[in-house]
Amino acid sequence: MARLQLKNVVKSYGIYEAVRGINLEIEDNEFVVFVGPSGCGKSTTLRMIAGLEHITAGEIVIGDQIVNRLGPGKRDIAMVFQNYALYPHMSVRENISFCLEQQKISKEEIQRRIVTAAETLHIGELLDRRPGQLSGGQRQRVAMGRAIVRNPKVFLFDEPLSNLDAKLRVQMRTEIKRLHQLLPTTTVYVTHDQVEAMTMADRVVVMNGGVIEQVGPPQELYHRPVSQFVAGFIGSPAMNFMPATLVSGGKGLLVQLEDGSSLPVPVARIELYERHVGKTVTFGIRPESISDRQERPGFAEIQAKIDLVEPLGPETMVYFAVGDRGLCACIDPESNPKPKSTMPLSFNMNQMHLFDPTTGRSLAMG
Amino acid sequence: MNVPKHTSSALPVGERLGFVAFVAVSILFAIFFLMPIIWSFANSLKPAAEALANPAALFSKAFSFENYRRLENVGAGWYVYAGNSILIAFGTIVLTVLVSVPAGYGFAKFRFPGQSLIFVVVMATMMIPFQSILTPLFLILKILRLQNNLFGLVLIYVTFQLPFSIFMMRNAFDAVPRALIEAARIDGASQWTILRRIMLPIALPGVATVAMFAFLNSWNEFLAALIFLSDQNKFTLPIMLVNVSSGIYGIIDWGALQAGVTVTMVPCIILFLLLQRYYVRGLTAGAVK
Numbered sequence A: 001m002a003r004l005q006l007k008n009v010v011k012s013y014g015i016y017e018a019v020r021g022i023n024l025e026i027e028d029n030e031f032v033v034f035v036g037p038s039g040c041g042k043s044t045t046l047r048m049i050a051g052l053e054h055i056t057a058g059e060i061v062i063g064d065q066i067v068n069r070l071g072p073g074k075r076d077i078a079m080v081f082q083n084y085a086l087y088p089h090m091s092v093r094e095n096i097s098f099c100l101e102q103q104k105i106s107k108e109e110i111q112r113r114i115v116t117a118a119e120t121l122h123i124g125e126l127l128d129r130r131p132g133q134l135s136g137g138q139r140q141r142v143a144m145g146r147a148i149v150r151n152p153k154v155f156l157f158d159e160p161l162s163n164l165d166a167k168l169r170v171q172m173r174t175e176i177k178r179l180h181q182l183l184p185t186t187t188v189y190v191t192h193d194q195v196e197a198m199t200m201a202d203r204v205v206v207m208n209g210g211v212i213e214q215v216g217p218p219q220e221l222y223h224r225p226v227s228q229f230v231a232g233f234i235g236s237p238a239m240n241f242m243p244a245t246l247v248s249g250g251k252g253l254l255v256q257l258e259d260g261s262s263l264p265v266p267v268a269r270i271e272l273y274e275r276h277v278g279k280t281v282t283f284g285i286r287p288e289s290i291s292d293r294q295e296r297p298g299f300a301e302i303q304a305k306i307d308l309v310e311p312l313g314p315e316t317m318v319y320f321a322v323g324d325r326g327l328c329a330c331i332d333p334e335s336n337p338k339p340k341s342t343m344p345l346s347f348n349m350n351q352m353h354l355f356d357p358t359t360g361r362s363l364a365m366g
Numbered sequence B: 001m002n003v004p005k006h007t008s009s010a011l012p013v014g015e016r017l018g019f020v021a022f023v024a025v026s027i028l029f030a031i032f033f034l035m036p037i038i039w040s041f042a043n044s045l046k047p048a049a050e051a052l053a054n055p056a057a058l059f060s061k062a063f064s065f066e067n068y069r070r071l072e073n074v075g076a077g078w079y080v081y082a083g084n085s086i087l088i089a090f091g092t093i094v095l096t097v098l099v100s101v102p103a104g105y106g107f108a109k110f111r112f113p114g115q116s117l118i119f120v121v122v123m124a125t126m127m128i129p130f131q132s133i134l135t136p137l138f139l140i141l142k143i144l145r146l147q148n149n150l151f152g153l154v155l156i157y158v159t160f161q162l163p164f165s166i167f168m169m170r171n172a173f174d175a176v177p178r179a180l181i182e183a184a185r186i187d188g189a190s191q192w193t194i195l196r197r198i199m200l201p202i203a204l205p206g207v208a209t210v211a212m213f214a215f216l217n218s219w220n221e222f223l224a225a226l227i228f229l230s231d232q233n234k235f236t237l238p239i240m241l242v243n244v245s246s247g248i249y250g251i252i253d254w255g256a257l258q259a260g261v262t263v264t265m266v267p268c269i270i271l272f273l274l275l276q277r278y279y280v281r282g283l284t285a286g287a288v289k
């Protein structure tokens, strides 16, 4: 139960900067998920919070204590590792009680806490087994049990679900979230799976190349990405991007695509984009913002030649091309188009995005 | 639904023949290696005359402990030599483990300047044949006044045991996943607790292997023991065996020799069987990541 602050935290390995100045304040009991592509420095950041890596520059504060010089055992944190890191020669009970023994807690208290943790995680009947005799999901629970018995200030998770199969992963995901509601604790959770990030987080931190791209609640990242990177990373299937030019035409602005078709910018957005008229931009639109429904205000229609159809059940994905760009759209499963046929698709321009093609910044930002 | 059952009779004929051949060959090899041991044991339980007349027979009607009794008259008596051998083996095991465990831990888990050079130098000493440095060793022990001294011999054995043992322990500690140590650090364990409660138990097969080799090599060693010990009361079992075989007037007392061999062998076999499980795992530890 504590706030966690990262102030300008840097980590270099020799001349290589893995983490290049991170500023972040995590509120008490907040569930924050770090997400980003492989090698972007998520684990490094987490390990610095844990005290497993030295901090090259900056400051980490847990509660109101600067922990830069504290060893991992003194920071009052608990960590769940990707491969669980259970002690193979100890029983589940000993694994869970090990950290309590180090804190010189009385036998009765240890016993009491083990029982509570085992009940919470439904591992009561596994207490006398060795980790080698457990399934992946059970090991995962034991690893979490080891973390919760300590009642730490901060929980750290480093891709805890990536060794599980898809079904179990979804199940454990909800379970971790439920656990957090049951035992509210400041939590930092690292994953490279954006679905995990979106579903679990109070706030998501998107990292790229050792810096934070954007921090915000999942919905904000989804609707108002500050950069093309975040826009492409959050959401599945990924946002469509096309090179385009912003031109003024008639009463308003038009996004002119490579193949010559132009899409009108909704009136509400004109003021936002006005100062970029004449520039080359990257036009972005999510597959779910393209539909085959009737034209409505702010919708722009094009004739699309369908390449491929993927029915998923609740929706159908269609792939088509504009110019030489492949695009994807999520349409009503009832419409059932044939491949190689042509159908009208309308872009919901109220949900369009424009990015600077050189910096990747969103043009909607100041 | 009809599920085909896989029983041994369902195996293809070729495969079954192959299996039978494999078992037969294995048994043959086992007999090949076991026979000398069995013969020694059998002959040690025959009267001297019978052993000499009929050494190949496994069983004889005349069963006796005569050979073992006669061993008592060899030099100071076999139990004195056995005692010496036990002292030396025990000392070698303890010292070797005491040095190689921390050394292996250091090489495996810490980074320090000159690390790889030091490690290579330690390993390189394995290449020096023991016989080639007998004279300098003898002189050193003489200067240290440890010549003709059991502890001096233990030091020699430990010296020759260490490179392999350090290598073994480094591999054993290397094979302990880093995440386990990190988990223990987060759990608040001290360096010492980590070594004692996490690393050592996991590296135990390595320790067993090191102890096993220290025992076998010091127990069976002959040349150094012969050269560095001159007092008859300090001899070890292997030297006693030579004394038995070249007994009085150069006649080989076949029965007593076999009794001596049996006495020497039994502890090795017992220890090997006891530690077998660990020992095999220890040799392959760290081989596969």
Ligand SMILES: Nc1ncnc2c1ncn2[C@@H]1O[C@H](COP(=O)(O)OP(=O)(O)OP(=O)(O)O)[C@@H](O)[C@H]1O
Binding pocket: A013, A016, A018, A036, A037, A038, A039, A040, A041, A042, A043, A044, A045, A192
């Ligand atoms: N000990 C080290 N020495 C040198 N470079 C390192 C070291 N550890 C990590 N790095 C580098 O730091 C960068 C960030 O690594 P990090 O493990 O934090 O990535 P990550 O975001 O967790 O990626 P993943 O999703 O693959 O786990 C990587 O480019 C990596 O190569």
Ligand SMILES: [Mg+2]
Binding pocket: A042, A043, A044
């Ligand atoms: Mg990582």
